[in-house]
């Protein structure tokens with residue numbers, strides 16, 4: 001089982017287990033059990049940094065703060081903003097903060113605390129973020145991939161509560177994922193696992209945000225839906241679609257969100273686009289169900305807010321393509337419960353997982 005000094009979830013198979021310990025002065029104070037312990041969760045976005053303070057093992061923030069990332073002003077500026085937004089939600093006595101989780105929009109090696117790259121934050125390649133922030137704040141800091149942490153948050157406090165095997169997909173401008181298998185978060189050898197959005201959907205298909213072609217993200221994300229809609233409208237399809245009105249007649253204004261809005265009021269052209277995205281998601285899920293055999297699939301992110309217009313084709317494709325009914329019969333596909341706070345709550349949950357009192 002997890003002990004208070006382990007830095008990541010143990011693996012039942014005896015595989016890689018993080019046992020790196022924070023320096024003694026960075027561990028939670030066990031000498032003062034009556035003192036309130038706080039956890040800080042931070043959502044590091046390309047536009048905004050958001051931080052929340054949680055009192056003990058809870059998911060309702062006691063305090064929240066938000067700051068522009070100012071990503072264009074360089075790495076040092078972003079680090080300063082990050083430190084500021086964290087201090088804004090910390091109690092006066094920093095020693096009461098048991099741990100700080102950071103949800104990063106990119107691949108992070110949780111074993112080293114080094115992030116490889118962060119989407120929309122230039123100059124953040126190979127940054128030893130854990131070390132930098134621990135030196136600045138003097139408290140234990142735990143960076144993790146934002147989609148992985150959203151999965152952790154949904155598992156601990158959201159739609160996945162009570163399950164041991166959870167598959168999580170977040171569908172917004174990109175597609176991220178997280179996998180809880182046998183009650184443990186799947187990390188992989190370098191902590192880079194569960195990038196479900198970058199599984200191959202269409203060989204040599206549209207360009208993906210990662211630079212490769214034909215990944216799920218390139219055909220089913222909000223960005224992909226908007227791009228496909230524009231291409232079809234330019235080709236003369238959807239001439240009577242409500243999308244034109246919503247986009248003020250400008251094809252450049254057609255985004256995934258506009259397509260979603262039109263689909264929700266029954267626009268046929270828009271509904272077809274969302275259905276196609278849903279079918280891609282469902283086909284990929286059919287494969288993932290066979291690999292991970294989850295007891296629940298959770299879909300979050302802006303595109304998932306479309307509800308049944310997206311979920312119906314997802315479920316249809318799962319049923320059509322899964323190896324056997326056994327994989328989906330008792331595995332509901334449900335919307336996420338934490339909404340915009342999934343990253344914040346997940347980052348807080350990571351800190352709670354890492355620092356067990």
Ligand SMILES: [Zn+2]
Pocket residue numbers: 197198208209210211212215217
């Ligand atoms: Zn990709």
